[in-house]
Amino acid sequence: RAKAGGRGRVEVFDESLRRQLHDRAQLEQAIRDGLPAGEFVLYYQPVVDMTTAALQGYEALLRWERPGRGLVMPDAFIPTAEQSTLICHLGRWVLDEATREFAHWLEEGEIGAEDDLTVAVNISGRHLASASIVADVKNALLAANLRPERLVLEITETVLLDEPAAAPHLRALRELGVRISIDDFGTGYTSIGQLQYLNADTLKIDKSLVASSRPGAVELVELVVRAAHAFGLNVIAEGVERQDQVPALQRVGCDSAQGYLFSRPQATMGAHPSAADPQLSPASSLNDPVP
Numbered sequence: 001r002a003k004a005g006g007r008g009r010v011e012v013f014d015e016s017l018r019r020q021l022h023d024r025a026q027l028e029q030a031i032r033d034g035l036p037a038g039e040f041v042l043y044y045q046p047v048v049d050m051t052t053a054a055l056q057g058y059e060a061l062l063r064w065e066r067p068g069r070g071l072v073m074p075d076a077f078i079p080t081a082e083q084s085t086l087i088c089h090l091g092r093w094v095l096d097e098a099t100r101e102f103a104h105w106l107e108e109g110e111i112g113a114e115d116d117l118t119v120a121v122n123i124s125g126r127h128l129a130s131a132s133i134v135a136d137v138k139n140a141l142l143a144a145n146l147r148p149e150r151l152v153l154e155i156t157e158t159v160l161l162d163e164p165a166a167a168p169h170l171r172a173l174r175e176l177g178v179r180i181s182i183d184d185f186g187t188g189y190t191s192i193g194q195l196q197y198l199n200a201d202t203l204k205i206d207k208s209l210v211a212s213s214r215p216g217a218v219e220l221v222e223l224v225v226r227a228a229h230a231f232g233l234n235v236i237a238e239g240v241e242r243q244d245q246v247p248a249l250q251r252v253g254c255d256s257a258q259g260y261l262f263s264r265p266q267a268t269m270g271a272h273p274s275a276a277d278p279q280l281s282p283a284s285s286l287n288d289p290v291p
């Protein structure tokens with residue numbers, strides 16, 4: 001009896017594992033086919049100055065227009081892509097597309113070339129550790145005819161612990177003049193003291209910390225900002241959704257902000273609603289949907 005039950009359990013386990021592997025293989029294949037088919041698009045979200053709300057740049061965020069499934073968000077396919085070198089193919093496409101679109105947008109002349117606007121791209125640890133990353137970045141910059149200073153690579157704080165091979169690549173990229181931004185700070189295990197060793201230009205404080213109303217949360221953000229500044233890092237608050245968050249973030253010295261309050265990620269650059277008056281935000285079908 002016990003034996004039969006045990007075998008039953010094994011079969012159930014086998015069945016669900018088989019199903020999982022099957023689903024993953026299918027998703028992988030769909031991504032692989034979708035890339036040359038033009039199913040992937042970039043949305044752009046403005047980063048603004050915390051005190052003047054002036055535009056400072058954009059973050060490129062990947063979306064998948066999967067036939068029959070609508071707009072698929074990155075959390076639904078990036079983790080699967082990260083299980084193989086597929087993430088490097090996606091990453092190369094994002095680098096090429098973001099720099100090309102940004103350079104095109106600069107050439108349109110909507111803003112002066114003297115404005116120091118940047119475009120930020122998220123890079124997976126696996127891609128950063130791969131032998132091709134430096135060439136991938138160089139190629140994208142060359143093809144778009146974009147100065148390295150215009151490009152920001154966003155990496156999560158745990159990448160350097162998880163992917164030791166990424167460290168020399170990061171140094172080479174910084175030597176090129178590309179800027180490095182530490183994403184989602186406050187969700188991993190990096191201590192404030194470790195900020196001094198981060199080879200980076202910018203620190204992005206994660207929205208979970210920015211939005212926290214727990215006692216001490218504001219003081220913690222202030223501590224992070226002060227340490228970051230002491231080590232020469234600029235600080236961006238992520239996920240700013242409400243006007244009432246702004247005074248506190250200004251008070252603790254956050255340099256920049258990003259979030260729905262200013263603009264949702266949208267399919268184009270340039271036409272973002274006035275950051276100074278988020279109330280003017282137009283409802284557009286090309287914006288990320290309002291939940």
Ligand code: C2E
Pocket residue numbers: 045060061062073074075078091094121122123124154183184207238239240241258259260261265288
């Ligand atoms: P992330 O890099 O931290 O990007 C910020 C995420 O927060 C985006 O979600 C953005 O749409 C969302 N967000 C922005 N403002 C607000 C706000 O005010 N409130 C809330 N609740 N959310 C806000 P998204 O686009 O779904 O991307 C999720 C994550 O997927 C990104 O987090 C990034 O880690 C990853 N990702 C996106 N695009 C790429 C890519 O091209 N390559 C790689 N490797 N990862 C990507």
Ligand code: MG
Pocket residue numbers: 059122154183
């Ligand atoms: Mg990011």
Ligand code: MG
Pocket residue numbers: 183184204206238
């Ligand atoms: Mg983030």
Ligand code: MG
Pocket residue numbers: 184
């Ligand atoms: Mg994130």
